[in-house]
Amino acid sequence: xxxxxLAWVFGGFETFKYVLIIFGFFISILIKEVNAKNEYLFxxxxxxxxxxxxxxxxxxxxxxxxxxxxxxxxxxxxx
Numbered sequence: 001x002x003x004x005x006l007a008w009v010f011g012g013f014e015t016f017k018y019v020l021i022i023f024g025f026f027i028s029i030l031i032k033e034v035n036a037k038n039e040y041l042f043x044x045x046x047x048x049x050x051x052x053x054x055x056x057x058x059x060x061x062x063x064x065x066x067x068x069x070x071x072x073x074x075x076x077x078x079x
Contacts, residue, residue: 025061
């Protein structure tokens with residue numbers, strides 16, 4: 001999220017949207033892979049592969065990011 005915040009400060013709202021949706025998720029996955037690679041046991045024990053977890057996580061990030069962007073657009077329209 002801090003990467004997205006920097007994008008908003010230096011690049012404006014248009015840059016923020018793309019960074020939030022795409023790069024923010026992948027950077028968080030990268031940090032998780034580097035710092036806590038062996039902490040996926042809960043998902044493995046429940047029959048969820050790492051790839052399924054990443055795809056589901058990306059889709060949820062995409063949906064929530066779009067919802068956030070819509071709310072921000074509506075608020076900015078009325079301000």
